[in-house]
Amino acid sequence: MLMATGPTKPSTARVILFLGAPGSGKGTQSSWLSQQLGVSCLSTGEILRSEAKRNTPAGYRLRQVLCSGSLVSDEMVCAAVGARLRRDAAGVILDGFPRTLPQAVFLDDLLVERGWPRPTVIHLHVPRHELLRRMTLRRQCAVCGAIYNLVSRPSLRGSRCEKDGGALVQRDDDSEATALRRIGEFEALSAPLIEYYRGSDYRRVDGSRDPDLVAADLLEIVTREEVCAPAFA
Ligand code: AMP
Numbered sequence: 001m002l003m004a005t006g007p008t009k010p011s012t013a014r015v016i017l018f019l020g021a022p023g024s025g026k027g028t029q030s031s032w033l034s035q036q037l038g039v040s041c042l043s044t045g046e047i048l049r050s051e052a053k054r055n056t057p058a059g060y061r062l063r064q065v066l067c068s069g070s071l072v073s074d075e076m077v078c079a080a081v082g083a084r085l086r087r088d089a090a091g092v093i094l095d096g097f098p099r100t101l102p103q104a105v106f107l108d109d110l111l112v113e114r115g116w117p118r119p120t121v122i123h124l125h126v127p128r129h130e131l132l133r134r135m136t137l138r139r140q141c142a143v144c145g146a147i148y149n150l151v152s153r154p155s156l157r158g159s160r161c162e163k164d165g166g167a168l169v170q171r172d173d174d175s176e177a178t179a180l181r182r183i184g185e186f187e188a189l190s191a192p193l194i195e196y197y198r199g200s201d202y203r204r205v206d207g208s209r210d211p212d213l214v215a216a217d218l219l220e221i222v223t224r225e226e227v228c229a230p231a232f233a
Contacts, residue, residue, distance in 0.1 A: 013089065013090055013091040013114070013116050013117075014039070014091040014116065014117060014119075014120070015091055015092055015093075015094065015107075015111060015116055015117075015118075015119040015120070016030075016033065016039075016091075016092075016093045016094070016119060016120045016122065016222060017093070017094040017097065017098070017107075017119045017120070017121055017122070018030050018093070018094065018095050018096070018122050018123075018124060019121060019122070019123040019124070019190060019193060019194065019197075020123065020124035020125070020126070020186075020207060021126065021131050021182075021183050021186040021187070021190075022131065022135060022173075022179065022182045022183065022186065023126065023130075023131040023132070023134040023135040023138065023179070023183075024124040024125070024126045024131065024207045025124055025126070025134075025207050025211060025214065026095050026096060026124055027043060027045070027095055027147055028147055028211060029124065029207075029211070029214060029215060029218060030043070030093050030094075030095040031043075031095075032215055033093055033215075033218055033219070033222065034093045036219060037093070037222065038090075039090055039091050039092060039093055040088060040090075040092055040093070041092070041093040041094075041095060042081065042084055042085075042092050042093070042094055042095065042097070043095040043096055044077055044080065044081065044094075044095070044096040044097045044099075045095070045096045046095075046145055047080050048062060048066060048072055048077075048080075049066065049145075051080075052066055066172070066173060067172045067173060067178075068173075068178070069173045069178040069179075069181045069182040069185070070185070071099060071100070071185065071189075074100055074102045074103055074106070077097065077099075077103060078102075078103060078106045081094070081097050081103075081106075081107070081110075082106070082110060085110055085114065086110075086114070091116065094107075094119075098193065099186075099189055099190075099193070100189055100193070101192050101193060101196060104193055104196050104197070107119070118200050118201055119197075119201065120201045120203070120221070120222060121197040121200070121201060121202045121203065122203050122205055122218060122221065123190075123194060123202065123203065123204045123205065124205055124207035124214070125204055125205065125206060125207055125208075126207040126208045127208060128183060130208050131179075131183050132176070132179055132180065132183065134149060134152075135174045135179040135182075136174060136175070136176050136179060137149050137150040137151050137152075138170070138171070138174050139155075139159075139168040139169065139170060140168065140169060140170075140171055141161035141163070141164065141166040141167075141168055142166050142167045142168070142169050143161065143164050143165075143166030143167075144161060144163055144164050144166060146161055146162070146163055148161075148168055155168060203221055205217050205218065205221075
């Protein structure tokens with residue numbers, strides 16, 4: 001199991017972003033890395049799910065989009081990320097952003113505005129059949145959002161969260177049909193994004209392995225790069 005070993009503070013502000021299909025382990029690895037580095041983690045999926053709980057017309061529309069497995073508009077996601085990044089002082093780990101080219105361009109502009117270096121891009125690659133297996137077995141705490149898996153990471157408290165006893169539920173967008181659709185959408189949208197980042201600090205990591213092995217690779221990548229995070233030209 002991934003264990004927190006205490007913050008290893010980076011010397012300068014930095015941005016690490018995770019590219020990965022739904023089910024690739026981005027959520028688990030990014031929040032673990034965030035604890036290790038003492039840098040906050042921003043999950044656009046979490047932000048949007050919490051907005052969608054609002055009892056307003058906008059909350060209702062957002063719920064419809066999330067349940068369908070489609071992407072939320074670039075405009076809405078960029079506004080949420082922009083507001084957060086303009087407040088953060090020590091950098092950020094991004095889970096689920098950018099997902100489209102316009103979002104990547106928006107992020108670069110924001111980093112230049114803040115005087116932050118180029119992001120370290122980590123692409124967690126997992127084959128399709130494994131993604132599908134993970135997503136349909138995934139369960140999430142309805143209270144704190146902690147992620148479990150019925151096979152590889154069951155809760156020690158059965159159908160309750162180990163941290164707060166919240167009920168473990170399947171996300172609406174983890175049903176098999178929706179999962180397949182989301183994976184297809186990721187494959188189509190990630191190709192241009194990977195091209196966009198390939199010339200810079202882009203790392204492809206095999207995310208199908210044991211989470212501890214993946215985590216060890218990530219820590220090595222980010223600590224090695226702490227000294228040499230590239231600046232914008
Ligand atoms: P995730 O938790 O990252 O799997 O995201 C869950 C859902 O939130 C996605 O299926 C999208 O509907 C929405 N979402 C999250 N991040 C983005 C993004 N960067 N752009 C558009 N939609 C997003």
